[in-house]
Amino acid sequence: MTASLFDLPEFEPLPGMESFAPAPSPPAKTRRRRSIVPVTSGAVPDHESGAVDAAPAETSNADAAASHAHTVTFVHTADWQIGMTRHYLDADAAHAYAAARRDAITRIGAVAREVGAEFIVVSGDVFEDHRVSDKTIRQTLDVLGDCGMPVYLLPGNHDTADPASVYRSRAFIDGQPANVTVLTDSAVRVREGIELVPAPWANKHPLTDLVNARIDCAGVNSGNVIRIVVGHGGVDTIVPGDDPALISVQALERAVESGQVDYVALGDRHSVTDVGGSGRIWYSGAHEVTNFDHIETEPGHVLAVTLRREGERREIDVAPHRVGEWSFRSITRDIAGADDIEALRAELEAVDGKPHVVVQLGLVGAVTIAEYAVLEEMLDQFRDRFAALVPWGKIDQLTVVGTESDVESMGLTGYAADAARELLAVADSEADDAAPTARDALALLRRLATR
Numbered sequence: 001m002t003a004s005l006f007d008l009p010e011f012e013p014l015p016g017m018e019s020f021a022p023a024p025s026p027p028a029k030t031r032r033r034r035s036i037v038p039v040t041s042g043a044v045p046d047h048e049s050g051a052v053d054a055a056p057a058e059t060s061n062a063d064a065a066a067s068h069a070h071t072v073t074f075v076h077t078a079d080w081q082i083g084m085t086r087h088y089l090d091a092d093a094a095h096a097y098a099a100a101r102r103d104a105i106t107r108i109g110a111v112a113r114e115v116g117a118e119f120i121v122v123s124g125d126v127f128e129d130h131r132v133s134d135k136t137i138r139q140t141l142d143v144l145g146d147c148g149m150p151v152y153l154l155p156g157n158h159d160t161a162d163p164a165s166v167y168r169s170r171a172f173i174d175g176q177p178a179n180v181t182v183l184t185d186s187a188v189r190v191r192e193g194i195e196l197v198p199a200p201w202a203n204k205h206p207l208t209d210l211v212n213a214r215i216d217c218a219g220v221n222s223g224n225v226i227r228i229v230v231g232h233g234g235v236d237t238i239v240p241g242d243d244p245a246l247i248s249v250q251a252l253e254r255a256v257e258s259g260q261v262d263y264v265a266l267g268d269r270h271s272v273t274d275v276g277g278s279g280r281i282w283y284s285g286a287h288e289v290t291n292f293d294h295i296e297t298e299p300g301h302v303l304a305v306t307l308r309r310e311g312e313r314r315e316i317d318v319a320p321h322r323v324g325e326w327s328f329r330s331i332t333r334d335i336a337g338a339d340d341i342e343a344l345r346a347e348l349e350a351v352d353g354k355p356h357v358v359v360q361l362g363l364v365g366a367v368t369i370a371e372y373a374v375l376e377e378m379l380d381q382f383r384d385r386f387a388a389l390v391p392w393g394k395i396d397q398l399t400v401v402g403t404e405s406d407v408e409s410m411g412l413t414g415y416a417a418d419a420a421r422e423l424l425a426v427a428d429s430e431a432d433d434a435a436p437t438a439r440d441a442l443a444l445l446r447r448l449a450t451r
């Protein structure tokens with residue numbers, strides 16, 4: 001098991017592990033302020049250090065101190081996994097979903113410009129894997145080129161920086177826009193006073209806490225530099241187990257507390273998550289949903305981060321912005337008759353933006369053959385209207401209860417009536433694997449017979 005539990009496409013929490021998966025995350029619209037003095041979130045003055053450097057010689061002590069102050073605003077995002085597909089989407093929906101995941105990058109660029117960001121960091125898993133098509137790579141690079149500011153890409157566990165890496169492909173190298181940088185182990189000086197400390201994945205099974213190892217390498221931060229760590233993987237306070245690659249939150253907090261680093265921009269977990277108690281260690285979450293809402297609680301966001309550092313005095317402002325448009329919803333309902341079917345109809349009807357919503361439905365209970373036929377006809381219609389409507393694996397276990405009189409009411413005779421009775425016996429048996437198929441066949445038979 002690698003440290004990247006949360007981006008496994010179909011990861012379901014193990015029994016008793018539910019409490020680990022969707023850790024508390026802030027409401028999307030809440031602005032998180034931890035500033036000593038609130039930082040104005042608009043455009044960051046282009047070069048306050050430059051401006052102060054140019055100030056006349058009679059500057060006061062306060063001005064002299066300010067000459068060492070640095071402020072930066074940037075956008076933190078991760079886990080785009082461009083090229084990802086979901087098996088439950090048909091061709092149309094899959095196409096729309098892929099396009100949405102690209103369009104969300106365009107919205108990230110817009111958010112970045114709106115908040116006055118100087119750059120965008122993508123904390124790993126930019127691409128789904130090494131096999132993404134050249135077309136996907138080229139289209140992604142075009143969108144990145146249009147962001148209008150530097151974009152730093154970190155190789156994560158899906159897009160490791162190994163010899164077969166996407167980043168070494170001809171399509172990537174030929175198409176790489178000037179504003180796009182693939183991060184390596186080397187620290188990056190964005191500009192005076194602003195530094196990135198990246199911890200890329202060189203292979204899929206690191207044997208150490210890469211992020212804290214890179215922080216150790218970066219050493220003491222004596223120069224009043226704003227240091228932004230860019231890392232990927234599971235943290236030990238959320239992911240259970242003893243994987244040596246798990247990132248120690250305690251070590252991160254020490255680095256933050258001591259002033260060695262100012263912010264840790266993490267990727268791998270698809271829900272936006274404030275890690276630990278410092279308010280300076282975050283997962284941005286995926287920019288667009290990748291899994292159902294009982295697993296991913298807050299995907300579809302990016303974080304606008306403003307950091308200010310002036311000697312001992314440090315300020316931070318972290319604000320989530322919604323960029324995702326799709327949602328994957330898990331719904332379970334007990335169906336015990338016509339009223340419950342109508343309630344479900346009303347609930348599904350009320351969902352906004354159906355072409356961008358995938359519903360996973362777990363129905364339990366018991367219905368008559370006639371009710372089941374109504375339910376199936378209703379779900380058929382919704383299947384056309386939602387991006388997808390799929391049964392929720394083992395949870396979906398509706399029992400069809402029927403009697404001889406149900407079969408008689410279909411008005412069938414001869415072989416057809418015998419077949420209906422046979423199907424009824426199978427549909428009623430809880431143990432039979434063919435029960436769901438028998439149930440569907442009965443409902444279809446009823447719909448055909450009562451037309």
Ligand SMILES: [Mn+2]
Pocket residue numbers: 004007124125156157158232233267268269
């Ligand atoms: Mn990952």
